Amino acid sequence: MKSKFFLLIxxxxxxxxxxxxxxxxxxxxxxxxxxxxxxGQSIADSNSDFAQTIKLVVKDLVKAxxxxxxxxxxxxxxxxxxxxxxxxxxxHNSLLWFLxxxxxxxxxxxxxxxxxxxxxx
Amino acid sequence: xxKITKITIFTVLFFILGVFYLSLTRExxxxxxxxxxxxxxxxxxxxxxxxxxxxxxxxxxxxYTLINFWASWCYPCKxxxxxxxxxxxxxxxxxxxxxxxxxxxxxxxxxxxxxxxxDILLKDTKGKQSVNFGIYGIPESILVNEKSTIIKKFVGxxxxxxxxxxxxxxx
Numbered sequence: 001m002k003s004k005f006f007l008l009i010x011x012x013x014x015x016x017x018x019x020x021x022x023x024x025x026x027x028x029x030x031x032x033x034x035x036x037x038x039x040g041q042s043i044a045d046s047n048s049d050f051a052q053t054i055k056l057v058v059k060d061l062v063k064a065x066x067x068x069x070x071x072x073x074x075x076x077x078x079x080x081x082x083x084x085x086x087x088x089x090x091x092h093n094s095l096l097w098f099l100x101x102x103x104x105x106x107x108x109x110x111x112x113x114x115x116x117x118x119x120x121x
Numbered sequence: 122x123x124k125i126t127k128i129t130i131f132t133v134l135f136f137i138l139g140v141f142y143l144s145l146t147r148e149x150x151x152x153x154x155x156x157x158x159x160x161x162x163x164x165x166x167x168x169x170x171x172x173x174x175x176x177x178x179x180x181x182x183x184x185y186t187l188i189n190f191w192a193s194w195c196y197p198c199k200x201x202x203x204x205x206x207x208x209x210x211x212x213x214x215x216x217x218x219x220x221x222x223x224x225x226x227x228x229x230x231x232x233x234x235x236x237x238x239x240d241i242l243l244k245d246t247k248g249k250q251s252v253n254f255g256i257y258g259i260p261e262s263i264l265v266n267e268k269s270t271i272i273k274k275f276v277g278x279x280x281x282x283x284x285x286x287x288x289x290x291x292x
Contacts, residue, residue, distance in 0.1 A: 053248040054252065
């Protein structure tokens with residue numbers, strides 16, 4: 001009885017999480033889109049004419065069932081990669097994505113070497 | 122100082138300076154290069170005077186089409202207007218004007234006073250259709266060929282040099 005109860009709770013909770021995952025919050029998208037006519041503002045922060053139009057288009061795209069990724073891709077196609085604050089991984093920005101990991105490995109190796117040397121001496 | 126430490130410090134400094142140099146010299150402004158040679162996306166813009174729609178299929182009927190986004194409240198649109206009038210005399214070029222976020226009476230008044238260079242007049246009252254063309258301010262113009270491929274996009278008012286460039290492409 002107890003296990004059945006927990007199973008029911010688990011199923012309900014999973015479906016709740018799944019349904020939450022599918023809701024796209026337009027404001028999250030606005031925050032990740034750059035206002036091209038403003039100084040360092042996002043679409044969410046700006047009240048410019050351009051930002052208002054983009055907000056309307058994002059609303060339409062969300063209504064049409066587009067995913068967050070599809071919306072970013074649509075905007076990048078029209079205005080270039082510059083419009084998205086979080087760029088997609090490509091050849092030009094690969095260093096930006098991988099450099100922290102490279103530094104982590106080399107830094108770790110460097111620290112390990114120093115500690116080892118200290119222990120020896 | 123051990124040799125390996127010296128090399129590491131030098132490499133890191135060189136790398137940081139390199140990143141700074143590349144970041145400072147990089148073009149961060151919006152540019153239209155990603156639209157050139159691409160096919161015009163599917164669109165549907167309502168005619169100014171009736172409830173029919175002009176679509177991307179209509180572009181294929183003309184050898185060349187210049188889609189110009191304009192509004193009566195836009196001062197640079199007034200500046201480029203003489204160039205549009207000159208371009209309207211070109212036989213191989215169809216002029217399509219998209220009235221952007223404007224009031225109909227003011228738009229008509231604008232065309233009455235400066236004369237109408239457009240063969241086809243459309244309106245995008247909310248500006249949503251213009252996003253399909255990567256428009257972020259007006260005036261902007263897009264030169265399209267009969268295959269509906271974008272040949273060139275002009276951001277800002279058309280200049281006499283742009284006029285010469287368009288003429289060279291269409292002839």
